[in-house]
Amino acid sequence: MGVNLKDIAQRAGVSLATVSNVVNGYRPVGERTRQRVQQAIDELGYSPNLGARHLRRGRTGLIALAVPELTNPYFAELAEIAISEAAALGYTLVMENTAADREAELALLDGSRQRIIDGLILSPVRIGREEVLARTAGSPLVLIGEGVYDVPHDHIAIDNVAASHAAIRHLVAIGRRRIAFIGATPGGDRQSAHLRVRGYREALAAAGLPYRPRLVAGTDAFGRLDGMRAVRDLLALGDPPDAVFGYNDLVAIGALRALAEAGHRVPEDVAVIGIDDIEEGRFTAPTLTTIAPDKREIGRLAVRRLVARIEGAEVAGPLTVQTPFRLLRRESTGTPDADHRSPTSPARSIPPVVRPREDDPRDP
Amino acid sequence: MGVNLKDIAQRAGVSLATVSNVVNGYRPVGERTRQRVQQAIDELGYSPNLGARHLRRGRTGLIALAVPELTNPYFAELAEIAISEAAALGYTLVMENTAADREAELALLDGSRQRIIDGLILSPVRIGREEVLARTAGSPLVLIGEGVYDVPHDHIAIDNVAASHAAIRHLVAIGRRRIAFIGATPGGDRQSAHLRVRGYREALAAAGLPYRPRLVAGTDAFGRLDGMRAVRDLLALGDPPDAVFGYNDLVAIGALRALAEAGHRVPEDVAVIGIDDIEEGRFTAPTLTTIAPDKREIGRLAVRRLVARIEGAEVAGPLTVQTPFRLLRRESTGTPDADHRSPTSPARSIPPVVRPREDDPRDP
DNA sequence: GCACGGCTCTATAACGTTATACAGGTGATG
DNA sequence: CATCACCTGTATAACGTTATAGAGCCGTGC
CATH class of the missing domain: 1.10.260.40 (lambda repressor-like DNA-binding domains)
Structure with missing residues (x-):
């Protein structure tokens, strides 16, 4: 040619x-x-000719990042970071979409794709420890996000239980007592949801609040529509919550919508918090309080670990790394002076339109 | 190995x-x-071993989709469609992020990446006709979106001028007269923005409305923040518009935010419309009226054309295909009964909360 | 009985690259 | 002057695959 x-x-x-x-x-x-x-x-x-070079050298310079959905902004934002980090290290990152499909995840683990990429970063949702352990293909694997633990591979994630604790502590601190959790899948195959529910229950207990199963709403997936439907169903039962903790920002954004439709004011009647810190949450009305994982750290670390393994370096440090997160308070949990002092606080003087504290919402 | x-x-x-x-x-x-x-x-x-197979056969089975930003939901949604279409045809699609960078686009056009992929689908934003014509690499190229015309490659896009016409006609039909356009880049390097501005001006003229340069606001990029800033600046000048036409949905969502902050009601005071029909626009408050391109058609057509060229088939039909679009009316331009009858319509009885017409906003 | 065609299978030459072994030449050193 | 080390450059053998040419073998038709 x-x-x-x-x-x-x-x-x-x-x-x-x-x-x-x-x-x-x-x-x-x-x-x-x-x-x-x-x-x-x-x-x-x-x-x-990269094909010939690959054949000769045994490496392509290609690594893959496989995520359950490209349309989840969290993964899109993570991908942009990982792509630039990979480029800085002389690798090309290709995106794979598993569509949260078990077969797709398995195919990536030991399928034929493996022969053309030097390594894989995978965010698993449908497979567990056993499937990862059964992997035969030889190229390095880095896991991101939750769901699979105790496997001989690098693993980058936030501490989900601690993240849930932080979210609930915040809601409790602003005076909320009936806190719902949206996004707990009934099946046992999505461990991250279970971890976040566990943190939710533990934090409720720590705050001396009762655990009410009716306030935990399952969803099939973790999109906006799922959050909206779950909150609609929850409100239909009557006796609404005074706060909603979403599995992620998308679910929380769906919750915002359902609450607005039902005429509940956010944050006055119901406070809302999510996890992920996607850019979208800085522009919703009201803007969305969230637990922000350090996406830059996750993306960079995942790529660096993978490249180090590919190049055969002895990688120091533990296999599993928990990256930091922080709470970003925005309008959906109110400004500090608008906190509920107590369940019976007098004359809640909450301004009708809560203005953002920052002029530029890009990075509060 | x-x-x-x-x-x-x-x-x-x-x-x-x-x-x-x-x-x-x-x-x-x-x-x-x-x-x-x-x-x-x-x-x-x-x-x-795909490398060896490639070396021998001259094909990899890999095609690339290069977009200016992964974090724009429009491209993420398009990518998911293209990925599944490619898989159905036996190809693997890899995503490339040009980050709207001229060098990145040029590198894709005739750089070394070309040697490992069988063909490229490119959404150009920083390069023009000359650069595409100067391309030396031999593998097939399909262009999507706007910006480059009259080149010997397949090209899939909506009719931007017509799309703008449709948007403006809608705004005029609901009684708006001072219509702003947000997202016109000053530089000449983003032809799609120019096409949309042209449609805007033509449609204004057709409706007998004056063209007011002050109502056309440029942006550096096409994100939410750009839309927000542009509308803030516009409002700061005084004499606000009664409608905002955003270059795309992200810009329009930023506009929604700026309007809310400034205390303007949407759609009562200012109607807002975008282009792209990203899922996010179904959950904003208010939900966003938009011009919806047929993303499925664009994604499928682009992949099919490319694969046909790779496999050497004689492809029938013209090189340039314009895919259909339709107007999706949502809350940001009001419900039909809330239209401004005339600039001086008596007693605008617009309900304070405009409810969606559909129960499920997934596909109105 | 022999040539021939059809059916399986085999041997082998690419594809374009990189790493190894080696060759030739030059300058320095003993 | 001989030896050695070094520096440049060359020839060539892989890497794993696929397409081409061809080798056996068997049954059939003359």
Whole structure:
């Protein structure tokens, strides 16, 4: 097809190996020869055939990031970070969409795709510890997010239980008592939801609040529509909550919508909090309070670990790394002066329109 | 590394070529032999080395979709469609992020990446006709979106001018007269914005409305923050518009935010419309009226065209295809009974909370 | 009985690259 | 002057696959 090493070699009047060395820097080449070769390369427009290089070297320079849905902004934002980090390390990152499909995840784990990528970063949702342990393919694997623990692979995630604690503590601190959790899947196959529910229950107990199963609403998936439906169903039962903790920001945004439709004011009647800190949550009405994982850290760490394994370096530190998170308070849980002092606080003077505290909501 | 053809051949007691024929179906193989080979494949867990196959066949089965930003939901939604379409045709689609960077787009056009993918679907924003024409790499190229015309490549896009017309007609039909356009970049390098502005001006003229340059607000990029800032600046000038037409849904969502902060009611005081029909717009408060391109059609067509070219088929039909779009009326331009009858309509009885017409906002 | 065609299967030459082994030449050192 | 080390450059063998040419074998028709 294109221009190859042989063409360059002929043009420059040198051997194949010399051209390869110029391109590749494996062996030193004399200055005069190098220039002749470089000129030939520029004139003919040579670029190496990655397939052949792969065949010879055993590496492609390609790594994959597999996520359950491209349309979840959390993953899109993570992907942009990972792509630039990979580029900085000389790798190309390709995106894979598992669509939260078990077969797709399994295919990635030991399927044929493995032969063309040097390593895989996977956010598993439908497979568990056993499937990961049964993996036969040899290329390095880094897991991100929750769901699979105690496997001999690098694993980057936030502490979900602690994140839930932080969210509930915040809601309790602003005087909320009937706190709902939206997004607990009934099936046992999504461990992250279970971890977040566990944190929710523990934090309620720590605050001396009762655990009410009716306030925990399951969803099939973790999108806006799921959150909206779950909150609608919850409100239909009567006796509404005074706060909603969403499994993630998308679910929480769906909750905002359902609450607005039902005529509940946020945050006055119901406070809402999510997890992920997607950009969208800075523009909702009201803006969304959230637990913000350090996406930059997650993306960078995942790529760096993977590349280190690919290049065979001894990687220091534990396999599992928990990255930090922080609480970003926005309008959906009210401004500090609008907190419920107590369940029977007098004259809640909450302004009708809660203005953002920052002029630029890009990075509060 | 892994198991290869030779291993299988030894195990099954046949030649390399026979195994290849079993895997590949290029030549018929006797039933007994086929079974022996298949058994060996299953036992050893063979999967072909794509690099070597590529080297030999000249094809990888990989196609790329390059978009200016992964975090724009429009592209994420398009990508999911394209990925499944590619899979149905036996290809793997990898995502590339140009980050709206000129160098990145040029590198994709004739850079080294080209050697590992069989074809490219590109949404250009920083390059124009000349750069595309200067392309030397040989693999097929399909352009999506706007910006580059009159080049010898397939090109899938909506009719931007017509889309703008539809948006403005709608705003005029509901009684709006001072219509702003948000998202016109000053530089000449983003032709789609120019096309949409042209449609805006033409439609204003057709409706007998004056063109007011002050109501056209430029932005650096096309995100929520850009829309918010542009509308803030516009409002700061005084004499606010009664409608805002956003370059895309993200810009329009930023506009919603700026309007809410400034205390303008949507749609009562200012109507807002965008383009793209991203899912997010079904959950904003108020929900966002939009011009919905047929993303499924765009994604499918782009992949099919590309694959047809890769496989050397004679592709019928014109190079440039304009896909359909439709207007989705939601709360941000009000319910039909709330239309402004005239600029001086008596007693606008607009309900304080505009409820959605549909129970399920997934697909109105 | 022999040539021939059809059917399986095999041997092998690419594909473009990189790493190894080696060759030739030059300058320094003993 | 001989030896050695070094520096450049070359020839070539892989890497794993697929397509081509061809080798056996068997049955059929003359």
